[in-house]
Amino acid sequence: MNKLFDLSGRVVVVAGGAGYLASESCRALARQGATVVIADLNEERLATAVESIRAEVPGARVKGVQFDAGEETAIRALTDSTLQDFGRLDGWVVATFFSIGKRVEDLTAEEFDKANHLNITSTFLMARMAAESMSAGGSVVLFGSMYGLVSPVPQVYQPPMIPNPIEYGANKAGIIQMARYLAAHYGPRKIRVNAVAPGPFPTPQVDEKNPAFISRLAERTMLGRIGRQDELAGTVVYLLSDASTYVTGHCLRVDGGWTAW
Numbered sequence: 001m002n003k004l005f006d007l008s009g010r011v012v013v014v015a016g017g018a019g020y021l022a023s024e025s026c027r028a029l030a031r032q033g034a035t036v037v038i039a040d041l042n043e044e045r046l047a048t049a050v051e052s053i054r055a056e057v058p059g060a061r062v063k064g065v066q067f068d069a070g071e072e073t074a075i076r077a078l079t080d081s082t083l084q085d086f087g088r089l090d091g092w093v094v095a096t097f098f099s100i101g102k103r104v105e106d107l108t109a110e111e112f113d114k115a116n117h118l119n120i121t122s123t124f125l126m127a128r129m130a131a132e133s134m135s136a137g138g139s140v141v142l143f144g145s146m147y148g149l150v151s152p153v154p155q156v157y158q159p160p161m162i163p164n165p166i167e168y169g170a171n172k173a174g175i176i177q178m179a180r181y182l183a184a185h186y187g188p189r190k191i192r193v194n195a196v197a198p199g200p201f202p203t204p205q206v207d208e209k210n211p212a213f214i215s216r217l218a219e220r221t222m223l224g225r226i227g228r229q230d231e232l233a234g235t236v237v238y239l240l241s242d243a244s245t246y247v248t249g250h251c252l253r254v255d256g257g258w259t260a261w
């Protein structure tokens with residue numbers, strides 16, 4: 001059984017890999033033996049993620065690359081440098097995101113376009129570049145959200161909070177659909193494409209500042225609690241490993257049951 005989840009010899013790029021959720025996925029991938037390229041815009045978070053994995057995972061093969069997923073040339077450079085350094089590409093995770101965070105009434109067309117570019121277009125370019133650089137057996141994992149499947153419940157976001165913004169869920173729905181489309185497109189080449197749809201995973205800082213909000217989120221889940229930072233990592237390992245070789249075009253919900261009732 002351990003062999004099914006063994007990623008020794010595999011090379012995986014994690015875009016947005018220095019973030020709250022994806023940094024835990026990077027740690028888990030390194031523990032399973034993968035060579036992990038952590039690619040992120042934020043240099044400080046990148047350095048912290050790389051250092052902490054090197055310190056905690058004996059023999060970890062981790063490289064940090066600062067890049068902007070909004071730039072096609074940067075995506076190409078990241079792909080080329082990965083192939084040059086490691087000679088292969090087996091997995092690519094897209095865990096970046098951008099949102100404006102305004103109310104429906106205040107969002108401009110330019111702002112909506114910017115979100116579309118940074119979420120949808122950049123995910124498309126990364127997934128295509130990744131799939132085209134992989135051999136048969138490659139796996140692409142796109143981070144969607146439960147808000148790409150269901151609407152945020154307005155009552156959960158009580159004033160003065162701004163509700164989870166419209167462009168976020170609209171983009172996440174597009175990403176989930178993109179996983180299905182690309183799974184069909186790259187299926188003949190034996191490359192799998194899946195999405196994950198995380199539920200409520202607010203950071204401990206949100207918990208400290210607004211415990212009433214955390215309770216309202218927790219109440220909406222079947223398990224009665226928010227997700228822990230490390231609770232997505234197993235799903236990402238699964239989708240990149242031989243444990244999921246017949247899974248493609250799927251959207252795996254990791255949401256404590258939020259979207260199931």
Ligand SMILES: NC(=O)c1ccc[n+]([C@@H]2O[C@H](COP(=O)([O-])OP(=O)(O)OC[C@H]3O[C@@H](n4cnc5c(N)ncnc54)[C@H](O)[C@@H]3O)[C@@H](O)[C@H]2O)c1
Binds near residue numbers: 020040144
């Ligand atoms: N935390 C949650 O509750 C939650 C719920 C559902 C879905 N998600 C999704 O999970 C993913 C990770 O979310 P998170 O909460 O860990 O957020 P996060 O902000 O901690 O992580 C996102 C990372 O992406 C990086 N990034 C942003 N724009 C970039 C760009 N243009 N180029 C390169 N890197 C860029 C950021 O620097 C950051 O490190 C996102 O796609 C998010 O939409 C999160």
